[in-house]
Amino acid sequence: MNEIQIMLEDTVNRLFGDRLGWDQLTAIEEQGFPTALWAETVEQGINKVLADENAGGMGVGWADAYPVLRACGRHAVPLPVAEAIIAEWLARQAGASLPDGVPGLLPGTIAASALGASTLKLDGTRTPWGRNADFLVGVADTGAGPELIIASSQGLHVAAEDNIGRDPRDTLSGNAAILGRHALPLPADCIHWLGALARSAQIAGAGAAALDLALKYGAERSQFGKPLSGFQAIQHYLADLAGVVASVDAICMAACVGLDTRGMAVEGRNARFEIAAAKCRASEAVEKLTRLSHQVHGAIGFTYEYGLHFLTRRLWAWRAEFGGAGEWGEYLGRVAVEVGGDGIWPTITA
Amino acid sequence: MTSVADKLRFEPTALPASLETLRAEVRAFLKEALVDVPVVTRSHSWEAYDAEFSAKLGAKGWLGMTLPKAYGGHGRSALERYVVVEECLVAGAPTAFHWVADRQSGPLVVRYGTEEQKQTIVPAITAGKACFAIGMSEPNSGSDLASLRTRAERTPSGWKVNGTKIWTSNAHRANYMIALFRTDPDPNKKHAGLSQFIIDLSKTKGITPRPIQNLAGGRNFNEVAFVDAELPPDALLGTEGQGWRQVTEELAFERSGPERYLSCFFLLRKLIDVVKDKASPATLARLGSQVAWAATLRTMSLSIAAKLNAGQDPALEASVVKDLGCQFEQNLPGLAQELCELEPTLAGHGSEYQQVLGSLIQVAPSFSLRGGTPEIMRGIIAKGLGVR
Numbered sequence: 036m037n038e039i040q041i042m043l044e045d046t047v048n049r050l051f052g053d054r055l056g057w058d059q060l061t062a063i064e065e066q067g068f069p070t071a072l073w074a075e076t077v078e079q080g081i082n083k084v085l086a087d088e089n090a091g092g093m094g095v096g097w098a099d100a101y102p103v104l105r106a107c108g109r110h111a112v113p114l115p116v117a118e119a120i121i122a123e124w125l126a127r128q129a130g131a132s133l134p135d136g137v138p139g140l141l142p143g144t145i146a147a148s149a150l151g152a153s154t155l156k157l158d159g160t161r162t163p164w165g166r167n168a169d170f171l172v173g174v175a176d177t178g179a180g181p182e183l184i185i186a187s188s189q190g191l192h193v194a195a196e197d198n199i200g201r202d203p204r205d206t207l208s209g210n211a212a213i214l215g216r217h218a219l220p221l222p223a224d225c226i227h228w229l230g231a232l233a234r235s236a237q238i239a240g241a242g243a244a245a246l247d248l249a250l251k252y253g254a255e256r257s258q259f260g261k262p263l264s265g266f267q268a269i270q271h272y273l274a275d276l277a278g279v280v281a282s283v284d285a286i287c288m289a290a291c292v293g294l295d296t297r298g299m300a301v302e303g304r305n306a307r308f309e310i311a312a313a314k315c316r317a318s319e320a321v322e323k324l325t326r327l328s329h330q331v332h333g334a335i336g337f338t339y340e341y342g343l344h345f346l347t348r349r350l351w352a353w354r355a356e357f358g359g360a361g362e363w364g365e366y367l368g369r370v371a372v373e374v375g376g377d378g379i380w381p382t383i384t385a
Numbered sequence: 386m387t388s389v390a391d392k393l394r395f396e397p398t399a400l401p402a403s404l405e406t407l408r409a410e411v412r413a414f415l416k417e418a419l420v421d422v423p424v425v426t427r428s429h430s431w432e433a434y435d436a437e438f439s440a441k442l443g444a445k446g447w448l449g450m451t452l453p454k455a456y457g458g459h460g461r462s463a464l465e466r467y468v469v470v471e472e473c474l475v476a477g478a479p480t481a482f483h484w485v486a487d488r489q490s491g492p493l494v495v496r497y498g499t500e501e502q503k504q505t506i507v508p509a510i511t512a513g514k515a516c517f518a519i520g521m522s523e524p525n526s527g528s529d530l531a532s533l534r535t536r537a538e539r540t541p542s543g544w545k546v547n548g549t550k551i552w553t554s555n556a557h558r559a560n561y562m563i564a565l566f567r568t569d570p571d572p573n574k575k576h577a578g579l580s581q582f583i584i585d586l587s588k589t590k591g592i593t594p595r596p597i598q599n600l601a602g603g604r605n606f607n608e609v610a611f612v613d614a615e616l617p618p619d620a621l622l623g624t625e626g627q628g629w630r631q632v633t634e635e636l637a638f639e640r641s642g643p644e645r646y647l648s649c650f651f652l653l654r655k656l657i658d659v660v661k662d663k664a665s666p667a668t669l670a671r672l673g674s675q676v677a678w679a680a681t682l683r684t685m686s687l688s689i690a691a692k693l694n695a696g697q698d699p700a701l702e703a704s705v706v707k708d709l710g711c712q713f714e715q716n717l718p719g720l721a722q723e724l725c726e727l728e729p730t731l732a733g734h735g736s737e738y739q740q741v742l743g744s745l746i747q748v749a750p751s752f753s754l755r756g757g758t759p760e761i762m763r764g765i766i767a768k769g770l771g772v773r
Contacts (some may be wrong), residue, residue: 036394036397104642105574109388114505160566224672243388243389246388246389246390247388247389247390250389250770254772263685264772264773265772269772270763270767270773271760272749272766273767273770274762274770275708276386276767277389277393277705277766277770278705278708278709280393281394281395281702282681282682282685282705282709284390284393284395285394285679285684285688285747286677286681286684288396288397289397289684292397294550296399298646308680309680311673312681313675313677314677315673315674315677316677317672320678360670360672360674361667363673364672364673364674364677365666365669365670365673366673367672367673367674367676367677368668368670368672368673369669369673370673371669372661372672375657375661376653376654376655376656376658377654379654379657381651381677383679383680384683
């Protein structure tokens, strides 16, 4: 990692490491949005790592932002940090600036038919932290090119729901007042791809944290007169876990570097290949990450009191969000049959 | 606030443009050179023996690439060699003749050999004219290599060797063997009693290889009997008693390369073409998952090459990639059968795809046996994590 990456990761670790222990995570699940913690996150500029420097951001690229996203996964951060980072990057690409406050990132692509003269029609859009959003950000396929849409979150019908990680995933309906429309030099489906990349990074972080907990517990807990991690079967689980964590991390880093250097146009060999590979691998990896980390912990890991679940429940949720292994595998399968057997290696090495 | 994952980072590596030029040259060369090589031979790649092909590769300057020019090497980077190696594997080039020599014996001789050993042996390696065998495993010493018993005793004229090596690929046709023998029988010196030797197989009496047929009918590996085999004094490679340390370094070369995930890549290529026109979304998803694995392992493997190139020791990283890569390549033949329901066939029968499947599905069990088993790899990883 370069110096910026180390500095950013340290910042996130310091902020959330102290403030997101078992007590705090439980309190947030019971009491809702941690306004003070969000304010601190904003104060430290973590939501704006990818914003333009003139807009108070750090103006770095995805490779540098990756440790931030990963660390958010590691600390099971119950805030829309990944969503904010994506929204700020989109604004930077469009030359727009976002209002202050909590962003509601609209997944998927807004159809041209949903855009009125001054309103955006939402017809049941499942939006992370929709109930807490101060404004909405989405990308529309207008027919005349993709546009970044910034809209008000006022006056909408909010059907509140949490995912199994107990993070808000609310369904929004109604007419949202449009606050800004900006031509966007990115494909109209970009939020789906960026969301997939962000969730992959969070999976890498949460997986690493689950491994850390399993290592700690394996060293502390004794059975048959020796620590659990003295047993070969447990050592092999831990080694297997470590390899899977490292592999998800590796393809995520490659996807971020790819996005910075090749972009994500619809046609041609660009970072779509690595992003799809990252989410396919990350979603598949969740099975082993959760199964083995729980297995090493035994029954204690299955209790609410222990807290491994803050990570594993999010891993199960993130596995499906922005497309699971089936969707992304199918995309890569289509790439493979399109380029053919002779073309697959040149595609991988391009 | 550290995470154990910080110990295992596979940073992406950008190859300089000059390496892409080299890659294009290698691809063009292989396309022409492999036109007449049968498809089953190609599917075996680094286990397919073809002295003529190896000499051609040597003539191109693509063997011993990282070795010093003073000994006929090419003084090129580990990344340049990496590009040549991965292109050969994916193309299904028959590289078994030079594989061991280029991968580990050459670097080992350059590092530990005497001036005379280097002058005699390294130029033959870089020319693609020296085939090397690895004398490590014994009938009673497999994963527990340091328990080996084949004994080399000092004599007035050099060394006398008695014992048996096994699973020795190409011992019946190799020019040289680099072997690990016990030079000190003191039971308290399990590791310290070992030394490495370089044996000129054409000049040494008392060595008898007996081919062992594998389950698929192939005859690559051997049991090798040493009966009062006499070696000259300068057969010792490196320092007496330092064999374990030297062999550990040798294994690092053996375990860190792209062959640890690409053994079935030729099958993946064929599979893509077979399912092409009739793939359901579910089939495409399973195929795509393998593509995701391949892309992931490529970035990890290349990252290891970059670490080697920078003079670091990525032994832990290499164990991870060997463990994961083995799962990937071993899974492919079975997956291929599920995805297209075509019978695996023997060479000469069925389609090319069926023949490739038929040969690889039979040899796939060896992927998790050769070069260190997953159980050994996971032991090394566990040690790296501090739990062993």
